[in-house]
Amino acid sequence: MPELPEVETLRRALERELIGRRLQSLDIYEPRLLQNASEEELQRALVGQTLQSVGRRAKFLLFDFGPHTAVLHLRMTGWPTLTPVQTPRFVFRFDQKKTLYFSDPRRLATLHLVPTAHAHTLPPLNGLGIEPFQPTYTLKNFLALLQTDQEIKRLLLDQRKIAGIGNIYACEALFASRIHPQRPAKSLSRAEARRLFAQIEKILARAIAEQGTTVKTYRRLAGESGNFQNFLAVYDRAGEPCVRCQTPIERLTQGGRGTYFCPTCQHRV
């Protein structure tokens, strides 16, 4: 469900609500979310600690509790909220009556416990690629990634190469750059690559400003929808006229994911 803009929107709200709060208890109701630590290990590491910050790396949320950090990935339907939910997968109770509930109907979310000092050198954060808005996101680094025959859309979704982009924003960035999603990455001209490099950050920034895209299940911390769905040009719009040229938007499948594009604006050559 959530990509970089949605996770960033949640991060900002979580930080605003929970920073400086001391964790009083934590209960796990869905142990399958735990990847590398038991409920007891999490409790031992985190209960009694004060939340220092809520960070983000790509689509991961980082709850920094001082010595240890809890790393959460929302996958498709994960949703942290301060409003009680029907079937919470876990609950973090803080002082001053602040409680964090985590909903996840599909149970695909993941939670890791890592020592804060080494968080970025350990799973699941190690191995992530360059990230928009970080110092690693340079045109030079981006161009280096493109030296492969892999389809450009698939490359944009490969978190080991470039981290944070998901299906919606990959489709939107390619449309804005007028690049066909099945083009081999290394077939892009310098001008096309530069357009794509710039459009990725432009679209992600706009999506953050609009507090994310709600197509189905994504909700902000307090339950409101995002706004960026009102600005989508191609995603989930198969059959509708292209906003640039009126040609019907088409859908194809790449790596089992739906790809939406305009066959007129996004040339195969």
Added chain:
DNA sequence: AGTATAACCTGTCTGC
């Protein structure tokens, strides 16, 4: 090397 498919899960929507 690169792609397709299935798997992990559940909920929702579409078409017959």
Added chain:
DNA sequence: TGCAGACAGGTTATAC
């Protein structure tokens, strides 16, 4: 109304 099938914002293992 009922039911099968498709599909979903993510990631990963396995097979061609």
